[in-house]
Amino acid sequence: MSLPAVPVPYRIAxxxxxxxxxxxxxxxxxxxxxxxxAPGQFAMLTAYGVGEAPIxxxxxxxxxxxxxxVRAVGAVTAAxxxxxxxxxxxxxxxxxxxxxxxxxxxxxxxxxAGGIGLAPLRPVIEAVLADRDRYGRVAVLVGARTPxxxxxxxxxxxxxxxxxxxxxxxxxxxxxxxPVGLVPALVAQAGVDPAASVAFxxxxxxxxxxxxxxxxxxxxxxxxxxxxxxxxxxxxxGWCGHCQLGPLLICRxxxxxxxxxxxxxxxxxxx
Amino acid sequence: xxxxxxxxxxxxxxFAGLPPAMILQLCAYGEPVTLQADRRxxxxxxxxxxxxxxxxxxxxxxLHVPGHGDQIVETVGAGAxxxxxxxxxxxxxxxxxxxxSPVTGIAFDAAALRERCDADPALxxxxxxxxTPVIVDRLQAARLRLLDLWGAPGRRVAP
Numbered sequence: 001m002s003l004p005a006v007p008v009p010y011r012i013a014x015x016x017x018x019x020x021x022x023x024x025x026x027x028x029x030x031x032x033x034x035x036x037x038a039p040g041q042f043a044m045l046t047a048y049g050v051g052e053a054p055i056x057x058x059x060x061x062x063x064x065x066x067x068x069x070v071r072a073v074g075a076v077t078a079a080x081x082x083x084x085x086x087x088x089x090x091x092x093x094x095x096x097x098x099x100x101x102x103x104x105x106x107x108x109x110x111x112x113a114g115g116i117g118l119a120p121l122r123p124v125i126e127a128v129l130a131d132r133d134r135y136g137r138v139a140v141l142v143g144a145r146t147p148x149x150x151x152x153x154x155x156x157x158x159x160x161x162x163x164x165x166x167x168x169x170x171x172x173x174x175x176x177x178x179p180v181g182l183v184p185a186l187v188a189q190a191g192v193d194p195a196a197s198v199a200f201x202x203x204x205x206x207x208x209x210x211x212x213x214x215x216x217x218x219x220x221x222x223x224x225x226x227x228x229x230x231x232x233x234x235x236x237x238g239w240c241g242h243c244q245l246g247p248l249l250i251c252r253x254x255x256x257x258x259x260x261x262x263x264x265x266x267x268x269x270x271x
Numbered sequence: 272x273x274x275x276x277x278x279x280x281x282x283x284x285x286f287a288g289l290p291p292a293m294i295l296q297l298c299a300y301g302e303p304v305t306l307q308a309d310r311r312x313x314x315x316x317x318x319x320x321x322x323x324x325x326x327x328x329x330x331x332x333x334l335h336v337p338g339h340g341d342q343i344v345e346t347v348g349a350g351a352x353x354x355x356x357x358x359x360x361x362x363x364x365x366x367x368x369x370x371x372s373p374v375t376g377i378a379f380d381a382a383a384l385r386e387r388c389d390a391d392p393a394l395x396x397x398x399x400x401x402x403t404p405v406i407v408d409r410l411q412a413a414r415l416r417l418l419d420l421w422g423a424p425g426r427r428v429a430p
Binding site for chain 1: 284329331343344345346348349350351371408411412415416418419420421
């Protein structure tokens with residue numbers, strides 16, 4: 001049994017470049033294996049000698065492997081994405097709350113992702129599709145800045161054969177024939193019964209706010225809108241307080257929270 | 272014919288809550304339309320005399336940029352209303368519109384409806400309550416896109 005604050009070595013078993021700055025990696029334990037992660041939970045990934053970053057689970061490969069999608073936005077994530085198969089990273093976790101997908105059984109489901117926010121939601125979509133009969137109508141709404149920055153195009157095409165998938169971009173490129181605009185505008189296109197829906201939302205915080213407002217305006221109960229919050233997670237276990245948002249510690253009480261609980265806190269200015 | 276049209280108008284969330292009598296008044300200015308894909312609906316700067324309630328299909332709003340052709344700024348789809356420039360002077364389209372897929376919907380004679388609204392402020396107010404959120408939504412969307420929400424986190428910009 002390792003100490004919870006000590007990263008456990010995992011080896012990159014597979015690596016796929018999703019976009020110019022985003023990579024999906026499958027990690028397998030070098031020796032010790034961490035407890036199973038649930039969709040929505042996150043790991044602290046260590047690039048040895050550089051630092052740690054909180055990264056959500058972005059898929060389920062095999063019980064032995066962790067799947068994470070990392071976008072290079074700083075020194076740590078750049079080092080993580082630079083890793084190649086065979087490289088060793090440190091992993092701590094699992095941390096935080098899960099999406100609790102099963103609790104949406106019997107309801108319509110709306111999944112709204114903005115940019116890299118599709119990564120933590122991918123296992124939600126796969127879980128719903130794997131147990132399709134347990135859910136009502138399903139709508140997957142995805143937004144990205146440009147077509148080139150869309151994650152998982154192969155999966156989007158596969159999902160589209162089974163459920164409603166709508167994809168929009170802010171800036172269309174030559175040949176783009178889909179919608180143009182922000183992802184909250186797609187909420188009106190979701191073919192679901194809002195009053196009977198559970199929504200899962202992940203993306204930039206402002207995008208989540210506007211998406212949640214659009215969902216609630218259509219009749220989705222705020223308590224049934226789940227968002228994945230992001231703050232500066234450090235310890236991951238609720239000890240250090242870096243990720244505090246009002247009375248919440250996002251690493252422990254989140255990252256997945258219902259919007260009714262988190263909404264009053266989103267407009268409180270940070271010190 | 273009018274009853275069928277009223278049923279189609281009532282079925283759209285955009286006109287939710289509009290009293291049946293007003294729906295009928297509105298339908299006096301409407302007619303069903305179908306448009307092929309890639310058809311120009313209107314050009315930027317033309318007189319805005321109609322608006323469309325989209326039941327299916329997608330329409331791209333855009334601008335012609337010299338040297339860069341037609342640039343799409345936004346698309347609108349089923350359930351949305353196309354066109355609000357008919358409401359306010361100078362009654363000219365601020366953007367151009369082209370269908371991106373076959374479109375079905377209802378086209379309204381906005382110029383005549385505007386005159387009716389002048390004479391019937393209750394109808395005019397009811398329509399304003401429905402069109403104003405369209406304008407607000409598009410303004411908010413434009414502002415959010417200016418923020419470039421997809422940028423790397425940590426880039427702080429003072430208000």
